[in-house]
Amino acid sequence: GAGVSQSPRYKVTKRGQDVALRCDPISGHVSLYWYRQALGQGPEFLTYFNYEAQQDKSGLPNDRFSAERPEGSISTLTIQRTEQRDSAMYRCASSLVGSQGAGNTEAFFGQGTRLTVV
């Protein structure tokens, strides 16, 4: 696609429900990142893929959070048993190559999914 696409743009869910957030990266981009961003703060790293392989999940807050990218393209971030503290903007970014690439490895961000847990 022309840019990174995330869906839904807004999600309101009740505490205890599971949610799945989708990211469709730029076609051909190898690396895909998930971030969480609180208002007035920088993006907080959650997890990272190269192709379908999850390279680093050290930023996932706890085991209620998981992510997959089964075919090396679209990725899903799943939050189980949501809690109010999970409310935030969740952003996805993709880049042509990952950190092991040389040169400019600019990451392009999607518009994000605003998650509200009530």
Place this chain on the structure above:
Amino acid sequence: GQNIDQPTEMTATEGAIVQINCTYQTSGFNGLFWYQQHAGEAPTFLSYNVLDGLEEKGRFSSFLSRSKGYSYLLLKELQMKDSASYLCAVLAPSGNTPLVFGKGTRLSVIA
């Protein structure tokens, strides 16, 4: 570990020059990015430095000193539309947590 520091807020006057600093201590280094983020929007790429020195791109310039773990973003001829958050991000080598962002500097441009 990763630690990236930037000032929280800055204010500058339209037409002036402002310098936003970023210091970092990271496990490995493969380059430093600056992003601009307007309120309610996604971050957008401004610059990338991997070698020491100054990179100039129109009104915006970015400087890097790897030995000091220091970068700055220089904005010249400030315009009201430059009011935004400016994010410093460090790209780590393979095996380290990649592309870690600082908390961002909120710049307000006043008339």
